[in-house]
Amino acid sequence: MSNIAEAFNNKKAFIPFITCGDPDLETTKRIVIELEKNGADLIELGIPFSDPTAEGPVIQGANIRALSNKITTDDIFAMVKELRNTVKIPLVFMTYANVVFSYGMDKFFAKCKEIGMDGIILPDVPFEEKGEFDAVAQEYDIDFISMIAPTSEDRIDKIASEAKGFIYIVSSLGVTGTRTEFNSDIASLVKRVRMNTKVPCAVGFGISNPEQAAKMAGISDGAIIGSAIVKLVEKYKSDAPAVVGEFAKSIKEAYHAS
Amino acid sequence: MTRIKLCGLTREEDIKIANDLKPEYVGFVFYDKSFRNLTKAQAKKLKGLLDPQIKAVGVFVDVPVNEIKELFAENIIDVAQLHGHENEAYIKELKANNIPVIKTFQADLPESILLAEKSSADMIMFDTGKGGGVQIKNLESLTQLKRPFILAGGLDPENVSKAIEIAKPYGVDVSSGIETDKLKDTYKMKQFVKAVREDKKMADSKGRFGVHGGQYIPETLMNAVIELEKAYNHYKDDPEFNRELTDLLNNYAGRPSLLYYAKKMTEDLGGAKIYLKREDLNHTGSHKINNVLGQALLAKKMGKTRLIAETGAGQHGVATATAAALLGMECVVFMGKEDTERQALNVYRMRLLGAEVIPVTSGTATLKDAVSEAMREWTSRIDDTHYCLGSVMGPHPFPTIVRDFQAVISKEIKEQILEKEGKLPNAVIACVGGGSNAMGTFYNFIEDKDVRLIGCEAAGRGIDTFETAATVNTGRVGIFHGMKSYFCQDEYGQIAPVYSISAGLDYPGIGPEHAYLHDIGRAEYVPVTDDEAVEAFEYLSKTEGIIPAIESAHAIAYARKLAPTMKKDQIIVVTVSGRGDKDCAAIARYRGEDIHE
Numbered sequence: 001m002s003n004i005a006e007a008f009n010n011k012k013a014f015i016p017f018i019t020c021g022d023p024d025l026e027t028t029k030r031i032v033i034e035l036e037k038n039g040a041d042l043i044e045l046g047i048p049f050s051d052p053t054a055e056g057p058v059i060q061g062a063n064i065r066a067l068s069n070k071i072t073t074d075d076i077f078a079m080v081k082e083l084r085n086t087v088k089i090p091l092v093f094m095t096y097a098n099v100v101f102s103y104g105m106d107k108f109f110a111k112c113k114e115i116g117m118d119g120i121i122l123p124d125v126p127f128e129e130k131g132e133f134d135a136v137a138q139e140y141d142i143d144f145i146s147m148i149a150p151t152s153e154d155r156i157d158k159i160a161s162e163a164k165g166f167i168y169i170v171s172s173l174g175v176t177g178t179r180t181e182f183n184s185d186i187a188s189l190v191k192r193v194r195m196n197t198k199v200p201c202a203v204g205f206g207i208s209n210p211e212q213a214a215k216m217a218g219i220s221d222g223a224i225i226g227s228a229i230v231k232l233v234e235k236y237k238s239d240a241p242a243v244v245g246e247f248a249k250s251i252k253e254a255y256h257a258s
Numbered sequence: 259m260t261r262i263k264l265c266g267l268t269r270e271e272d273i274k275i276a277n278d279l280k281p282e283y284v285g286f287v288f289y290d291k292s293f294r295n296l297t298k299a300q301a302k303k304l305k306g307l308l309d310p311q312i313k314a315v316g317v318f319v320d321v322p323v324n325e326i327k328e329l330f331a332e333n334i335i336d337v338a339q340l341h342g343h344e345n346e347a348y349i350k351e352l353k354a355n356n357i358p359v360i361k362t363f364q365a366d367l368p369e370s371i372l373l374a375e376k377s378s379a380d381m382i383m384f385d386t387g388k389g390g391g392v393q394i395k396n397l398e399s400l401t402q403l404k405r406p407f408i409l410a411g412g413l414d415p416e417n418v419s420k421a422i423e424i425a426k427p428y429g430v431d432v433s434s435g436i437e438t439d440k441l442k443d444t445y446k447m448k449q450f451v452k453a454v455r456e457d458k459k460m461a462d463s464k465g466r467f468g469v470h471g472g473q474y475i476p477e478t479l480m481n482a483v484i485e486l487e488k489a490y491n492h493y494k495d496d497p498e499f500n501r502e503l504t505d506l507l508n509n510y511a512g513r514p515s516l517l518y519y520a521k522k523m524t525e526d527l528g529g530a531k532i533y534l535k536r537e538d539l540n541h542t543g544s545h546k547i548n549n550v551l552g553q554a555l556l557a558k559k560m561g562k563t564r565l566i567a568e569t570g571a572g573q574h575g576v577a578t579a580t581a582a583a584l585l586g587m588e589c590v591v592f593m594g595k596e597d598t599e600r601q602a603l604n605v606y607r608m609r610l611l612g613a614e615v616i617p618v619t620s621g622t623a624t625l626k627d628a629v630s631e632a633m634r635e636w637t638s639r640i641d642d643t644h645y646c647l648g649s650v651m652g653p654h655p656f657p658t659i660v661r662d663f664q665a666v667i668s669k670e671i672k673e674q675i676l677e678k679e680g681k682l683p684n685a686v687i688a689c690v691g692g693g694s695n696a697m698g699t700f701y702n703f704i705e706d707k708d709v710r711l712i713g714c715e716a717a718g719r720g721i722d723t724f725e726t727a728a729t730v731n732t733g734r735v736g737i738f739h740g741m742k743s744y745f746c747q748d749e750y751g752q753i754a755p756v757y758s759i760s761a762g763l764d765y766p767g768i769g770p771e772h773a774y775l776h777d778i779g780r781a782e783y784v785p786v787t788d789d790e791a792v793e794a795f796e797y798l799s800k801t802e803g804i805i806p807a808i809e810s811a812h813a814i815a816y817a818r819k820l821a822p823t824m825k826k827d828q829i830i831v832v833t834v835s836g837r838g839d840k841d842c843a844a845i846a847r848y849r850g851e852d853i854h855e
Binding site for chain 2 (some may be wrong): 049056067072074096099102125126127128129132136146147149151153155159173174
């Protein structure tokens with residue numbers, strides 16, 4: 001069983017996302033610790049990219065803030081290494097193909113393993129292109145997380161049957177960011193995924209509050225929250241860790257209530 | 259699958275790594291002038307440690323044949339590789355003793371190919387270089403070979419994929435390419451094997467030009483590009499579609515465009531004869547209309563009612579807005595905020611044509627950000643919307659579709675120049691940002707090896723400054739905007755802010771087919787600075803009475819350098835991709851004059 005499976009073991013997972021280095025790495029570290037303390041089951045750590053084409057304005061902004069602080073991939077590796085002294089829950093990186101490719105595929109995944117990462121999400125690497133990344137990731141026991149979208153249709157079967165770690169179900173069309181409603185039929189997406197794999201699936205994109213999170217986790221194995229948290233970080237800056245911790249707590253309470 | 263031979267292993271640890279990497283062959287060198295030379299005893303020990311699935315090849319230079327027989331009989335080697343002047347009788351004697359033979363030939367000797375084809379050796383090996391890296395020219399000649407061969411000489415983890423792509427060998431042999439300080443380097447050995455085995459991993463990937471291209475886009479868009487590819491494959495050979503498109507090109511866009519003999523320019527430069535391919539005379543004032551009419555018609559057949567597009571200088575935006583107006587479709591154009599300011603006239607034209615223009619403020623607020631924003635928009639609205647990409651870039655099938663629609667440029671050049679001159683040009687020149695007019699200009703000449711293909715990149719303030727957009731000259735391979743290709747980027751893969759006076763060339767990447775033509779040495783990509791382009795802009799206006807777009811002026815600038823170095827009976831064709839009205843205010847500002855339109 002991969003370490004990631006632990007996050008879903010007999011529970012609905014709460015998966016927060018934050019962009020590393022926004023507003024600075026020290027705050028990122030404190031947020032991760034608060035998130036774990038308040039019940040996060042797995043954390044997605046964003047390595048900033050100059051041109052994040054799958055992100056809405058909120059996470060784009062976080063990427064730009066982090067990069068203007070001159071945060072590099074190596075700085076983030078060093079931060080995770082330190083965090084791993086205390087943080088035990090699974091951690092996955094979320095970034096873009098060029099960040100990994102340019103670092104050197106082998107070097108990147110070797111480093112991931114060394115510092116204790118468990119998986120990677122690359123929103124601009126679909127099933128057809130995953131081979132060159134996944135082959136190396138596997139060597140270093142890093143799970144390459146696949147995404148399934150409302151438009152995936154007949155692609156669902158093949159994506160699901162090769163999936164590792166967990167499956168990231170994209171709730172609706174468009175980029176990341178908060179939404180008031182979800183028009184696609186997520187329950188039937190989940191159902192089709194489950195016909196092909198035992199790998200758990202979590203829903204993300206647009207989930208912003210405890211009610212939505214509990215509802216999405218209810219029809220799948222977990223909920224991913226990104227932009228809503230990044231907004232809090234943007235607003236509270238170095239005071240964000242406590243606020244984000246409170247937010248995480250409210251999510252887990254909503255899980256238990258439903 | 260390409261076989262691998264890791265040659266010149268000397269230590270026990272080398273064998274351990276080979277056992278992990280599982281090449282088909284390893285090589286033991288028995289040649290006392292080599293620092294990799296092994297004694298019989300050393301080789302015997304290494305062979306004992308070698309995974310029996312891996313064959314040990316003994317490498318020899320003119321040794322008495324009995325030495326080989328002995329090593330084979332004692333099971334120290336499984337194959338003999340002959341590097342000296344061994345003749346047919348020698349090879350036959352080994353074969354008579356059931357010893358498989360590999361005979362090596364020097365790829366740079368013209369007689370090698372014939373000799374190799376006749377050789378009775380079980381396998382032949384071509385040595386392409388003497389340590390100076392792989393020579394592309396030598397590799398191309400190997401494709402004439404009518405029997406399988408192993409490629410050797412100058413290979414390393416960086417160049418091996420390219421070499422395989424071009425020479426298509428049965429196997430590859432490497433020795434110094436996996437060494438550091440004359441010893442085998444574990445990391446390099448791993449990287450080499452990985453690079454060769456890559457073929458298999460990329461099996462699912464579509465739209466490759468060598469290593470470049472592919473479909474690096476969010477899952478949400480995958481079915482949209484698959485649907486587009488299917489529709490394109492269907493309609494590109496559909497007579498009705500082609501009849502409609504040709505009718506639009508000829509009776510609406512004004513094709514064929516003129517091939518104009520620039521007599522005054524030719525005389526002034528005093529060298530090669532210069533012809534201008536006048537894409538600036540097309541309706542809407544640039545080559546962009548060729549692609550847009552094709553894509554808009556395709557989108558309409560697919561039942562789409564809305565076109566979205568990115569634009570840099572505004573020429574592609576104007577063309578898209580035009581096609582949308584003509585075909586009764588909705589149109590939204592994304593344009594970097596900075597570009598909306600330096601190309602205000604084109605913004606007005608698009609709005610006049612009924613399009614909505616959305617200024618993009620993210621990132622550097624230029625063409626790259628306009629592409630990103632158009633992609634984001636397409637992710638959120640796919641059903642009724644076609645993304646009308648303006649260059650030979652982005653995810654497959656766009657680079658192919660746009661190339662095919664722009665190939666009309668070189669098709670016409672070929673017909674027109676044969677009619678006027680009775681021969682092909684010596685060089686064709688075009689400016690390159692993403693590279694659509696250049697790809698259109700090159701495409702029908704790719705197989706005509708004597709025609710030089712020259713792309714002019716925007717060097718901005720110079721390729722040794724940070725203010726440049728010369729991707730091939732300053733970038734490296736990366737993945738962005740749906741494709742693998744060359745990109746200007748920093749050491750961590752962050753896309754670099756690029757700069758050029760020309761909004762249309764101000765892009766940090768280049769189309770994947772150009773990247774490939776560069777890799778195989780078929781096309782040349784030269785940098786042209788702002789200053790040179792502005793001078794050419796003024797030069798062509800004064801000399802020929804033709805005001806070129808500042809983008810096209812980059813190609814004119816290089817023609818001015820090249821023509822005087824050529825003979826008078828040689829011919830250059832320069833594509834004038836667009837007209838320069840849109841640039842007049844900006845160039846005036848560049849010259850310190852503020853004009854109000």
